[in-house]
Amino acid sequence: MLDEKETLALLRRAKAGDNEAKETLLTHNTSLLKSILKRYLNKGVEYDDLFQLSSMGFLKAIAGFDESFGVRFSTYAVPMIAGEIKRFLRDDGSVKVSRAIKKTARELNRYIENYSAAHGVQPSVKELAAAFSMDEGEVVFTLGSSRMPVSIYEQGEYKDEKSTTLEEKLPSKDNQDELIDRMVLKAAIAKLPERERKIVILRYFRDMTQSEVAKAIGVSQVQISRIESRILKDFKKEFA
Numbered sequence: 001m002l003d004e005k006e007t008l009a010l011l012r013r014a015k016a017g018d019n020e021a022k023e024t025l026l027t028h029n030t031s032l033l034k035s036i037l038k039r040y041l042n043k044g045v046e047y048d049d050l051f052q053l054s055s056m057g058f059l060k061a062i063a064g065f066d067e068s069f070g071v072r073f074s075t076y077a078v079p080m081i082a083g084e085i086k087r088f089l090r091d092d093g094s095v096k097v098s099r100a101i102k103k104t105a106r107e108l109n110r111y112i113e114n115y116s117a118a119h120g121v122q123p124s125v126k127e128l129a130a131a132f133s134m135d136e137g138e139v140v141f142t143l144g145s146s147r148m149p150v151s152i153y154e155q156g157e158y159k160d161e162k163s164t165t166l167e168e169k170l171p172s173k174d175n176q177d178e179l180i181d182r183m184v185l186k187a188a189i190a191k192l193p194e195r196e197r198k199i200v201i202l203r204y205f206r207d208m209t210q211s212e213v214a215k216a217i218g219v220s221q222v223q224i225s226r227i228e229s230r231i232l233k234d235f236k237k238e239f240a
Helices: 004-015 019-028 030-040 047-064 073-091 099-119 125-132 136-145 176-190 194-204 210-217 221-239
Strands: none
Touching (some): 019 047, 125 136
């Protein structure tokens, strides 16, 4: 990762139309992009597509960033990158299905049609899994990806599906904005000098008092109070 001074210098060049500066910023922030897109893996979008979306969000962040915001560029870029991915998922449907899954879904549906015509009943999920050398859960997901549900309370089509409704198959809700905030906070703490980082961890993640931290660090409680106040002030300024 570039330091803040180098980042700002490159941002100024990039905003002036310097494509080489944009590429340099993108290259040195690849780890940031990867850390964000990991939250959206296994949702029907291929890795390369997610990385491309992340890059688009990053370039939009470059175009929209203003030094007068008073925040680090990475703090501004994270929600822009995540927003680009979430916008794609929303606009292209709740799940963007990869070409491979679509192809398998067509083959499964063709098999079901032929099986039904020959036997008068639909094959079970277990039979489909055996025929295609797939896990039963993978069969259910692939078939579900090929059609839009009428209702989350709609029952499954196959007699041996463990979940009776789509609602029961949905993953538990997770607050992605909160996860992004935690990731940004983690990055901010990692940039602190070693002593300040240790104070934050002991105070807010180990639940120690200022006096206990002072004893562990080897300074006075007053010094801990001053250092902590300054860190919190800097954090509030950065995340305002």
